[in-house]
Amino acid sequence: MIQKPVGKVDGMAACLGKPLYVEDFIPRNALRLKIVQSPHAFAYIEKIDTARALAVHGVVCVLTYEDVPQDHPITLAAEAAPEGSTHDRVILERTVRFVGEPVAVIVAETEEAAEAGARLVDVTYRLRTPHFDYETAIDDGIPLYGPGESFVHFDNGHVPERNIIARKDRVYQDVETVLADCDVVEDVTVHTQAQAHIQAETHRTYCYPDGRGRLVMITSCQSVFNTQRIITEGLGIPAYRLRVIKPKVGGAFGGKNTSYFEGLVAAAVLKTDRPCALVLSREESMTISNTRHAARSRIRLGASRDGTFRALDIDMLINGGAHGEHSFDVLNVGGGNTMPIYRCCEAERFTGRAAYTNLVPAGAFRGFGAPQVVYGLEGAVSDLAWKLGMDSSELRLKNIIHQGEKHPFLSGGVVNSSRLEELIRRGRELIGWEEEYPSHRVDDHTIQAVGMAIDMHGSGIGGLDSVNATVSLNYDGSFTLFAGACDLGTGGDTILLQIASQTLNVDMERVQIEVSDTKTTPYDKGAYASSTTYVTGNAVKDACEQMLRRIGETAQKLYGLEEPPHLSDGELLDGGGNRVDTLEEFSHKIASFSSAEQLTCTGAFKCPSAPPPYVAGFVKLRVDTETGKVTLLNYVAMVDCGTVINPNLARVQVEGGIAQCMGYALYEDMRFSKTGAMLSNDLQKYRIPCSMDVPPIQVEFLESFEPSGPYGAKSMGEVTFHTAAPAIREALLHATGCQLNTLPITPEKVLAALEEQKEKGGRLPC
Numbered sequence: 080m081i082q083k084p085v086g087k088v089d090g091m092a093a094c095l096g097k098p099l100y101v102e103d104f105i106p107r108n109a110l111r112l113k114i115v116q117s118p119h120a121f122a123y124i125e126k127i128d129t130a131r132a133l134a135v136h137g138v139v140c141v142l143t144y145e146d147v148p149q150d151h152p153i154t155l156a157a158e159a160a161p162e163g164s165t166h167d168r169v170i171l172e173r174t175v176r177f178v179g180e181p182v183a184v185i186v187a188e189t190e191e192a193a194e195a196g197a198r199l200v201d202v203t204y205r206l207r208t209p210h211f212d213y214e215t216a217i218d219d220g221i222p223l224y225g226p227g228e229s230f231v232h233f234d235n236g237h238v239p240e241r242n243i244i245a246r247k248d249r250v251y252q253d254v255e256t257v258l259a260d261c262d263v264v265e266d267v268t269v270h271t272q273a274q275a276h277i278q279a280e281t282h283r284t285y286c287y288p289d290g291r292g293r294l295v296m297i298t299s300c301q302s303v304f305n306t307q308r309i310i311t312e313g314l315g316i317p318a319y320r321l322r323v324i325k326p327k328v329g330g331a332f333g334g335k336n337t338s339y340f341e342g343l344v345a346a347a348v349l350k351t352d353r354p355c356a357l358v359l360s361r362e363e364s365m366t367i368s369n370t371r372h373a374a375r376s377r378i379r380l381g382a383s384r385d386g387t388f389r390a391l392d393i394d395m396l397i398n399g400g401a402h403g404e405h406s407f408d409v410l411n412v413g414g415g416n417t418m419p420i421y422r423c424c425e426a427e428r429f430t431g432r433a434a435y436t437n438l439v440p441a442g443a444f445r446g447f448g449a450p451q452v453v454y455g456l457e458g459a460v461s462d463l464a465w466k467l468g469m470d471s472s473e474l475r476l477k478n479i480i481h482q483g484e485k486h487p488f489l490s491g492g493v494v495n496s497s498r499l500e501e502l503i504r505r506g507r508e509l510i511g512w513e514e515e516y517p518s519h520r521v522d523d524h525t526i527q528a529v530g531m532a533i534d535m536h537g538s539g540i541g542g543l544d545s546v547n548a549t550v551s552l553n554y555d556g557s558f559t560l561f562a563g564a565c566d567l568g569t570g571g572d573t574i575l576l577q578i579a580s581q582t583l584n585v586d587m588e589r590v591q592i593e594v595s596d597t598k599t600t601p602y603d604k605g606a607y608a609s610s611t612t613y614v615t616g617n618a619v620k621d622a623c624e625q626m627l628r629r630i631g632e633t634a635q636k637l638y639g640l641e642e643p644p645h646l647s648d649g650e651l652l653d654g655g656g657n658r659v660d661t662l663e664e665f666s667h668k669i670a671s672f673s674s675a676e677q678l679t680c681t682g683a684f685k686c687p688s689a690p691p692p693y694v695a696g697f698v699k700l701r702v703d704t705e706t707g708k709v710t711l712l713n714y715v716a717m718v719d720c721g722t723v724i725n726p727n728l729a730r731v732q733v734e735g736g737i738a739q740c741m742g743y744a745l746y747e748d749m750r751f752s753k754t755g756a757m758l759s760n761d762l763q764k765y766r767i768p769c770s771m772d773v774p775p776i777q778v779e780f781l782e783s784f785e786p787s788g789p790y791g792a793k794s795m796g797e798v799t800f801h802t803a804a805p806a807i808r809e810a811l812l813h814a815t816g817c818q819l820n821t822l823p824i825t826p827e828k829v830l831a832a833l834e835e836q837k838e839k840g841g842r843l844p845c
Contacts, residue, residue: 089572112187112357113190116367119175131200147313152230157605170343178439181343213436218241250428280328283359293322295322336606369400369439390424397434403440417456423486521701524705532695540686546602556667561600563601566595616788621682724790733795
């Protein structure tokens with residue numbers, strides 16, 4: 080079953096509109112919730128008058144800060160405990176810190192009644208001075224948090240009185256001394272913008288009391304166990320009082336790895352003892368939840384005259400917004416999952432800081448800090464090649480890390496699997512690099528050019544990730560796989576079934592899967608850090624290998640054999656290949672007549688390191704020098720993700736990540752008013768790529784074999800995102816000679832760069 084293009088196990092049901100998503104499970108009698116949002120960016124709530132709202136026919140109750148604990152800050156970042164994220168939240172705040180922050184929740188019989196009630200809540204605010212510029216927020220004398228309003232499990236650099244959410248520093252040798260000795264130093268500062276997730280399915284949660292004093296929650300999330308812990312901590316109830324179930328998720332991209340809304344719904348159920356549901360509009364999802372961290376990244380790359388990299392220094396400042404979830408982790412990934420793509424220099428340094436501002440919080444987003452740094456790092460490599468007069472692909476080939484080499488910032492320290500050099504060489508062939516490089520004129524105002532970028536990521540979180548999976552042999556000869564992992568629409572359940580059926584040596588139809596339920600499935604941290612295939616896949620493989628041994632040992636005793644038989648396609652065979660029994664009959668006998676035993680095995684995997692997958696991306700584009708318009712013509716993505724478990728699912732992951740990054744590069748821009756209100760708060764105002772914007776994408780896999788991965792597999796969920804933006808930047812450098820260091824690259828910015836170049840006496844390269 081490995082390397083087979085199996086269709087998604089729930090694909091047909093989704094196509095036929097079967098009940099799969101959260102909203103499909105909400106009963107008609109469920110109470111509906113509506114959030115009252117703050118109109119102010121920074122204010123203290125002095126009074127909330129709910130009398131007029133409660134007078135609306137159908138309104139059952141109104142929740143405010145008085146209905147939830149205020150003395151125990153939590154983080155809404157749904158990551159494994161103890162969380163690295165700063166704890167600076169409660170379920171409903173009395174101090175609001177961004178426009179859109181929930182201040183009250185209307186609970187009503189109907190959506191209409193809830194909306195009517197929301198308009199009638201009167202809130203008296205004492206306004207405070209907000210700040211919105213993350214580049215000046217640190218040490219500006221206006222801290223967002225006072226004493227006791229935040230805490231951390233361990234020292235992550237959190238200094239709330241300075242508006243520092245977190246800090247991360249890594250140093251290898253003396254960077255300044257080596258930079259001073261380099262023949263050439265490229266110094267590039269890039270600004271990358273906040274980005275909205277725009278999942279097909281907005282945030283939604285349904286919760287009901289089970290009649291025994293416990294809550295059952297069905298929610299579109301990325302981690303059922305972490306969501307359970309966060310919400311019960313925030314509400315001050317035991318974790319066992321909340322059961323969390325994840326049905327099919329209509330997209331997440333990291334946006335559902337922050338438990339913004341589950342606590343509000345659970346609080347409503349505790350208050351009313353009735354089923355409650357919250358389904359957010361697109362505007363609410365954008366203005367209340369989180370974005371990608373906007374960032375300023377300064378890269379100093381020192382090299383010798385022949386292009387050998389000698390020193391690399393990266394300074395990263397990110398905008399955490401009003402709350403600190405995921406900021407520390409984003410800084411970790413910003414350095415650790417980017418810099419080791421190149422051979423270790425004589426000296427390297429990464430410095431990262433996250434700043435509080437009174438804007439919508441930033442959080443987890445596909446790539447998790449790496450896209451911000453990769454745009455600057457690959458931009459510096461492009462600019463260095465341009466300055467030295469070198470082919471940028473040759474400069475990269477000269478400096479990339481190879482299999483067997485070490486890097487001090489790499490999880491695990493050494494590269495155990497890589498075909499990065501071949502990715503670059505093959506990608507050049509497919510894009511027509513030799514013929515197109517660097518650019519040529521199409522007509523008097525159109526230039527065609529090529530550009531490239533490379534990137535890496537991780538597979539899970541090395542040294543931290545720890546998950547379990549359980550497999551049971553059923554009475555009828557089938558198997559049930561229990562896994563706490565969360566399929567986000569990517570086909571994760573299908574991948575796990577392929578690994579299980581391959582290991583058990585049975586047809587995939589014989590294996591059922593039960594997932595993402597805190598009551599019935601074993602612990603799994605959830606779907607983030609590109610971990611499902613690599614981390615949970617390893618746990619599934621371990622459980623199934625144990626099951627094979629248990630079946631063999633049990634059958635040997637049952638049938639009085641000299642050696643354990645082996646399982647092959649539903650039959651137990653002895654060493655000579657002769658059938659001992661069918662799996663169905665064997666299951667009947669051990670369950671009913673022998674030991675009355677159901678065989679169950681639990682596997683585990685603790686991630687020793689996070690082996691990197693690699694992508695080399697190549698773009699061909701045209702730029703109109705009269706209008707600044709950029710037209711993408713072709714894109715080639717060469718991918719090394721180890722063994723490709725399912726080529727079809729892998730291919731669409733690559734295509735989706737590239738298209739999403741093209742939006743990041745050219746269109747998507749979150750804009751805010753002078754008072755901090757989000758202006759681009761729906762899809763009429765926030766531009767994402769449409770089908771006509773995305774060029775043909777050619778994907779090719781060159782498989783390495785990762786010895787620590789299940790059947791040699793590594794991850795690929797995030798690594799596919801990073802290359803499009805820096806590749807487009809390099810192609811525009813080749814076409815115009817301009818360094819476009821601020822995303823998105825709009826026609827206005829291209830024209831402004833061309834005008835600035837002209838004023839300085841520069842000219843187009845061709």
